[in-house]
Amino acid sequence: MTDDPRKNGKETGKGKPPVEHQFKPGNPGRPKGARSKLGEAFIEDLLAAWESQGPAAIQTVIEKRPQDFLKVVASLMPKDLNVNINQMDDLTDEQLLERIRTLDAAIRPFLDAEGAGRAAGRDGPETAH
Known part of the structure; x- marks a missing residue:
């Protein structure tokens, strides 16, 4: 159908470019290492919880569900860490x-x-x- 706004070059929806401008060479998308919107929202929520509850909230999670605490810590750690033990x-x-x-x-x-x-x-x- 030619009335589809995405096929006639017009933008539709929030943040969606026309079809002919998507997936072109040299447009790799989100830069490597950049956080996704979900990741940014998670960190903001975590900060808000920390500011409202403080260390008591983390201590409660450590005591009741240590595996969840470790998952959160692991998600915040850098994925690649260069450690040279032979100096x-x-x-x-x-x-x-x-x-x-x-x-x-x-x-x-x-x-x-x-x-x-x-x-x-x-x-x-x-x-x-």
Whole structure:
């Protein structure tokens, strides 16, 4: 039917462009990471509940339905988190030596006590140090 306003180039409804302008290359839609309207409304409602009830509301949820509390927390956490546990690559040789010396000083008393225990006749598993 040609009277359909969406086919004749006119906008219909709130926020709906004409058909010939939808789904064109280079128009990816909502940017990556942007919250949806539902997500924004949820966070606004959560803030309103926090402002009216305060920590008591969260404590009640934690006590009665901890699984729901964890779901809310998980929904607010970033999806991708870059955690680099090996930061040794960024250290200079001097910094590495200082860390080794600090570690040696920290474990030396335990190694000395273990050696004293063996000298006193205590049996224990052999360990290579």
